[in-house]
Amino acid sequence: MSKVTEVGSDGTRRSLVREWVPEVPVALEFNGLSYAVMMATPADLEDFARGFALTEGLAKIPADITDIAVAETDLGWIVRAQLAGLGVDKLTERVRTRVAESSCGLCGIENLEAVNQPLPPVPAHAALAPEAIFAALAKLRDLQPLTGRTGAAHAAAFCSLDGTIMAVREDVGRHNAMDKLVGALAAASANPAHGFILSTARCSYEIVEKAVRAGAARLVTVSLPTSMAVExxxxxxxxxxxxARGDSVLQVSTPEV
Known part of the structure; x- marks a missing residue:
């Protein structure tokens, strides 16, 4: 909480007390190796680590991720977890590549190739009814307490096919909110293909890729997509x-089933 002064266009001033959205460094460690440091909101961090591992391809299934431990330090937070399965090779390769990134230009080419790797096909599914989107949007704001207090957080929600919101996660980062939601669904053994994901974020290619890798079949965002996201x-x-708005939504990509 901080005291601030609101200045009006007519020169009037008034004192306010505002709450800021928490943003701190969160280090993710897998199998004792430091993988990434993310700026995130320190809530639901077990979900964050689990979802991050799944959407980044470090884990194929939730059972590959075990022994998640969260610790606060003077400098931020550390989340440690153990990985099994095919993700172990990807983890060690990523650590090796990151160490080499400042020493040659080849890693840039490797990263470009990684961005263009084909995504797995999503499960066959029927088109989403627009009424379900409008129903979920009408309820979402009431389920965003952090946004309500600070006005500065993103949310990702999982909704049933009739628009009932089943789970919501918030974070200062739009990708983090998505990872937290994916982790929460994995912990609950919920199938993302049985509903749709609703995100308050701009629809970048990363949001699309995280949704697909999580096993989702439908994604709704409140902002426009990028060209690569559409592709x-x-x-x-x-x-x-x-x-997506309360009375309209753009249908960008629908299944042919």
């Missing part, structure tokens, strides 16, 4: 709806 969604068969 990746169509290639994977993801049902994509964007610029």
């Amino acid at each position: 990746r969604a169509k290639a994977a068969g993801l049902g994509l709806w964007c610029l």
Whole structure:
């Protein structure tokens, strides 16, 4: 909480007390190796680590991720977890590549190739009813307490096909909110293909890729998509709806089933 002064266009001033959205460094360690440091809101960090591992391809299934431990330090937070399965090779390769990134230009080419790797096809699914989107949007704000207090957090929600919101996660980062939601669904053994994900974020290609890797079949965002997001969604068969408002939504990509 901080005291601030609000200045009006007519020169009037008034004192306010505002709450800021928490943003701190969160280090993710897998199998004792430091993988990434993310700026995030320190809540639901077990979900964050689990979802991050799944959407980044470090884990294929939730059972590959075990022994998640969260610790606060003077400098931020550390989340440690153990990985099994195919993700172990990707983890060690990523650590090796990151160490070499400042020493040659080849890693840039490798990263470009990684961005263009084909996504797995999403499960076959029927198109989403627009009424379900409007129903979820009408309820979402009431389920965003951090946004309500600070006005500066993103949210990702999982909704049933009739628009009932089943789970919500918030974070200062839009990707983090998505990872937290994916982790929460994995912990609950919920199948993302049985509903749709609703994100308050701009629809970048990363949001699309995280949704697809999580096993989702439908994604709705409140903002417009990028060109690459559209391309990746169509290639994977993801049902994509964007610029969702209370009375309209853009149908961008729908399945042909």
